[in-house]
Structures are given as C-alpha cells and as structure tokens.
Amino acid sequence: MKIDPDSPADLSAQIANAIREAIVDGELRVxxxxxxxxxxxxxxxxxxxxVREAxxxxGAQSLIRTQRGASGGAFVNKLTYSEAYGQQITTSTLLxxxxxxxxxxxxxxxxxxxxACALLSAGRRTPDHLAIMRAEAHKQSQPGLSDEAFCASDVAFHRALVDAAGNPVLSYQLAGAVEAMQPLMNMITFTARSREKIVALHSGIVDALEAQDADTVDGLLEDLATYTNELxxxxxxxxxxxxxxxxQFGA
Incomplete structure (x- = not known):
C-alpha cells in the first residue's frame, strides 16, 4: 500500500484509498x-x-469496523447489501x-x-411481495391519506416490485432510482396527479405480476413513465x- 506525498490530494484520503484498494484486491480479507x-x-x-482520519x-463507508480492548483494533468489515443500500440512496440523492x-x-x-426488473419480478414474485404491493395500492386509494404518506407508500410499492426480482444486486442498484428519484418525482408532480389513475396502474401491475405476465407489467410501467412525464x-x-x-404584475 503506497501513497504519493507530493500529490495535492489529501493524505488521509490517499491512505483510505490505498487501504480500500487492498481490501478490494483481496490483500486484506474480511x-x-x-x-x-x-x-x-x-x-x-x-x-x-x-491515519486516524483515514x-x-x-469506517463511514462500512469498509472497516473498530473494536476496543486488548484484542481490539480496526478490522476489515463484511459489507452487506443492506448497509450499502443506504449509502446508494444518499449518493443518488446528492447526485x-x-x-x-x-x-x-x-x-x-x-x-x-x-x-429491466419486470421479467424477473414476474417470474419470482412471492405471495409476500404481492401482499405488500396490494396493501400499498389500497392505502393509496384512501381519501384521507396525506401527500407525504402517499409518497412513502409509492416508494414502498415500487421497492417491493424491485425486490420481487429476487436479485440483491438489482435491489442495490435500483435503491437510488426508487428511493431517491421517486420522492423527487412525487414532490414535483403531486399537485397535478390523479391518485385514482396511479392506483389503477399500480393495481394493474400487481394483477399482471400475479399472473406472471411480464409484458403487461412492462407496458404498465411504460404507461406510468409517460403519465409521470406528462404531469x-x-x-x-x-x-x-x-x-x-x-x-407582468410587478412591472
């Protein structure tokens, strides 16, 4: 592991990168x-x-963990998808x-x-995924639901659709798309949208998933994208x- 002391880059960042590369390359194991x-x-x-700053x-990237005591120190952490999920959302939101x-x-x-998940989700969805999506679609149809609650339900619905693909890599990659982009879209479009139309599209997606009809799921997602852009x-x-x-009034 080496750094370039003559580089203008922050030394602690260089050290962190060097250790990160050693972990990725397998020089330092879990x-x-x-x-x-x-x-x-x-x-x-x-x-x-x-070194401490590095x-x-x-640690902030969950690549290492620290332990106290005589047998303590810094250890290579086993990064899980659930830990990386939150980082992906934060990064996407900032981006x-x-x-x-x-x-x-x-x-x-x-x-x-x-x-891109439609085919896998249609083939792998479980009763639990369908139950979550139906529950969220039903929640969205309630007249007293606030805009904030509708947005949260919308995110939960689409996250279940993605998770139904049964592929943790896809779930991780789409974390930013669902939980960063979706709230942004809801925030912009909520004043113009028809909840009834969205609920109808969501209900249709669940029905198509239950029937394992990937083409219909794909078509309904395309319809939802078109409607979102129109809004x-x-x-x-x-x-x-x-x-x-x-x-003009100010003039």
Whole structure:
C-alpha cells in the first residue's frame, strides 16, 4: 500500500484509498485486523492523526469496523447489501440535487431501470411481495391519506416490485432510482396527479405480476413513465405561466 506525498490530494484520503484498494484486491480479507495506527503511520510516513482520519473515512463507508480492548483494533468489515443500500440512496440523492438532473432524464433512468426488473419480478414474485404491493395500492386509494404518506407508500410499492426480482444486486442498484428519484418525482408532480389513475396502474401491475405476465407489467410501467412525464410538463407549464404573470404584475 503506497501513497504519493507530493500529490495535492489529501493524505488521509490517499491512505483510505490505498487501504480500500487492498481490501478490494483481496490483500486484506474480511475480519482481518489492519496494522495499528502506529504501524500505518510509519508505513505511510504520516502522523497518527492523519491515519486516524483515514480510518474514519473507511469506517463511514462500512469498509472497516473498530473494536476496543486488548484484542481490539480496526478490522476489515463484511459489507452487506443492506448497509450499502443506504449509502446508494444518499449518493443518488446528492447526485440528483447537486447536478440539477432534468426531470425527463431522471424519469427515463428511473423507469428504464425498473422495467429491466419486470421479467424477473414476474417470474419470482412471492405471495409476500404481492401482499405488500396490494396493501400499498389500497392505502393509496384512501381519501384521507396525506401527500407525504402517499409518497412513502409509492416508494414502498415500487421497492417491493424491485425486490420481487429476487436479485440483491438489482435491489442495490435500483435503491437510488426508487428511493431517491421517486420522492423527487412525487414532490414535483403531486399537485397535478390523479391518485385514482396511479392506483389503477399500480393495481394493474400487481394483477399482471400475479399472473406472471411480464409484458403487461412492462407496458404498465411504460404507461406510468409517460403519465409521470406528462404531469411534470403540466406543472412546469403552470409555473412558467405564473412566473410570467407575476413578472407582468410587478412591472
């Protein structure tokens, strides 16, 4: 494991990257104890606080864990999909907000990824997946449901659809699409959407999954994507009209 002391990059970041690469390459194995802070400090030619900061970075990424006591130290962690899931959502949310991704682009990615699950989900869905999706569709039909609760139910519905594919890698990859993009879309479109239409599409998706009809699931997801884009366009048009009206009034 090496770093470049002449590089402008932060030394603690370089150390964290070097250790991360050693873990990925298999040089450091799961549950293996890392060298002590003093040993790492000597190895990399840096101060112990710099090493400590590097270890904090790795801990924040769930790549290592620390234990206290005589047999303690820093150990290579076994990263689980559930731990990585949350990181994927956070990263996707930041990526969308910081890079000002257009609504059509986010919508295209969101539904293209989910439609990729249609065939697997239709073949592998379990009674539990169907029960969750039907329960969420029923919840969405309740007249007293708040917009926040509807959004949360919408996310739960689509997460169950993705999880029905029975592939943890797909569930991880789509975490950002479902739990970062979907709330964004709901936030923009909730004033214009017809809950009845969304519930009808969701109910149709569950029925098609139960019948293991992947083509119908795919078609309904495409319909949902088209409707979502239409809603966003109408919202943006109304905002533009309101802005022009306010500008004229102010003038």
């Amino acid at each position: 549950d293996e104890r890392l060298p002590s802070e003093a040993e790492l400090s000597e190895q990399f030619g840096v101060s112990r606080p710099t 270890l904090k970075r790795l 969308l907000s910081m890079n000002a991704v257009s609504f059509p682009t986010a919508c295209e990615a969101r539904y293209a990824l989910e439609r 966003a366009q109408s919202v943006f048009e109304e905002r533009s009209k309101a802005h022009k009206s306010n500008s």
